[in-house]
Amino acid sequence: MSYSICITNFNDRPYLEKSLQSITDFAGRIDAEVVVVDSNSTDGSQEIIDDYLRRGLIQRVISTRCSRGRGRDIAFRNSHGDIVLASIDTDVVYSVPGLLQFVAEYMSKRMGKLFAVYGAMIGTRSCIEKIGGWKDLDRHEDNEISMRAMMAGLYDQDMSINVVMEHLSELRKLTLMESMKLTYTDYRDWYRIGLKLRNTPADALMKPHVLLSYLSARIRGVMPSPVFDKYIAELKGEGAGNAGRR
Numbered sequence: 001m002s003y004s005i006c007i008t009n010f011n012d013r014p015y016l017e018k019s020l021q022s023i024t025d026f027a028g029r030i031d032a033e034v035v036v037v038d039s040n041s042t043d044g045s046q047e048i049i050d051d052y053l054r055r056g057l058i059q060r061v062i063s064t065r066c067s068r069g070r071g072r073d074i075a076f077r078n079s080h081g082d083i084v085l086a087s088i089d090t091d092v093v094y095s096v097p098g099l100l101q102f103v104a105e106y107m108s109k110r111m112g113k114l115f116a117v118y119g120a121m122i123g124t125r126s127c128i129e130k131i132g133g134w135k136d137l138d139r140h141e142d143n144e145i146s147m148r149a150m151m152a153g154l155y156d157q158d159m160s161i162n163v164v165m166e167h168l169s170e171l172r173k174l175t176l177m178e179s180m181k182l183t184y185t186d187y188r189d190w191y192r193i194g195l196k197l198r199n200t201p202a203d204a205l206m207k208p209h210v211l212l213s214y215l216s217a218r219i220r221g222v223m224p225s226p227v228f229d230k231y232i233a234e235l236k237g238e239g240a241g242n243a244g245r246r
Contacts, residue, residue: 002082003032003082004081005023005088006086006088007089012169015093018168019091020090026100030100032081035078035079037063040065069138072133081125085122091168093168094164112154114127116157117157117162118162121145140192140193144225187210187213188217191214191222195228
């Protein structure tokens with residue numbers, strides 16, 4: 001079996017070196033190819049990525065403006081491994097022992113399904129192709145593909161497995177505008193994949209940008225899943241909070 005690690009990056013230069021070091025350390029342990037999609041970063045990320053490419057620690061880099069979901073799909077389509085590790089982001093330092101446990105669990109007990117843990121996903125190439133890959137979403141793209149996998153009987157999860165050592169971007173205090181933009185995007189894409197307005201927390205509905213996100217979702221087009229409520233209930237049952245940081 002061959003492995004691919006699919007990574008997305010956008011303006012994560014402050015965290016990029018530590019993140020890539022943890023990912024490539026793990027890749028060396030399982031002889032995996034590393035594919036990076038950079039969404040035309042403007043902060044100098046490309047210099048670091050190119051250095052890893054020159055040193056042979058990254059095998060393929062694609063630079064194109066895209067959403068995170070589209071980036072995940074581009075990385076997948078440009079990878080070659082039989083087993084694909086995805087939902088890997090460059091604002092996270094990953095635990096090599098955690099990732100090794102994750103892969104071992106998949107290979108021994110979950111093979112053939114899309115398997116999600118806290119901080120990553122893994123699946124066979126044939127499974128991901130059957131589900132249809134990732135949709136063009138900025139947020140919750142991993143929740144959306146998980147629901148399609150669930151509908152196909154190809155989804156499994158264990159949020160007690162945590163592959164994240166440190167989520168670096170969470171250490172940075174957001175400005176008011178950054179916080180509002182994040183909340184807007186978060187709710188917009190929740191609405192797009194199935195969250196109903198009546199199920200939105202009351203405190204969130206008091207925020208004009210959340211209501212605006214609902215209108216934006218309707219304009220962009222919704223893709224509600226019939227298993228949305230079941231999927232969210234299972235996540236809450238495992239204590240995964242906001243879909244396991246996805």
